[in-house]
Amino acid sequence: MNLRDAIEQLFTDVRDVAQLVAPLAAVIGFVGLGVMYLSSSWPILGDWRKDNPKAASTVVVGLLFLLLAGSVTTLITFA
Numbered sequence: 001m002n003l004r005d006a007i008e009q010l011f012t013d014v015r016d017v018a019q020l021v022a023p024l025a026a027v028i029g030f031v032g033l034g035v036m037y038l039s040s041s042w043p044i045l046g047d048w049r050k051d052n053p054k055a056a057s058t059v060v061v062g063l064l065f066l067l068l069a070g071s072v073t074t075l076i077t078f079a
Helices: 003-038 043-051 055-075
Strands: none
Touching: 003 043, 003 055, 043 055
């Protein structure tokens, strides 16, 4: 196996892993965001949300990044 084939195999493996991990992380993030909003009436989570007002926006930015990364890896093809 020459260097070019090894590099192509590496990027193919990275792409496959990203296509697997990104949607799973996005689903977990959306569920976590829902729990964060729906259970904010619980004292523990309500206090946590007061202490971390930017948490929801950070989660949304992370989810957008994950969806974008998953879309980009889907578009990458090696001929």
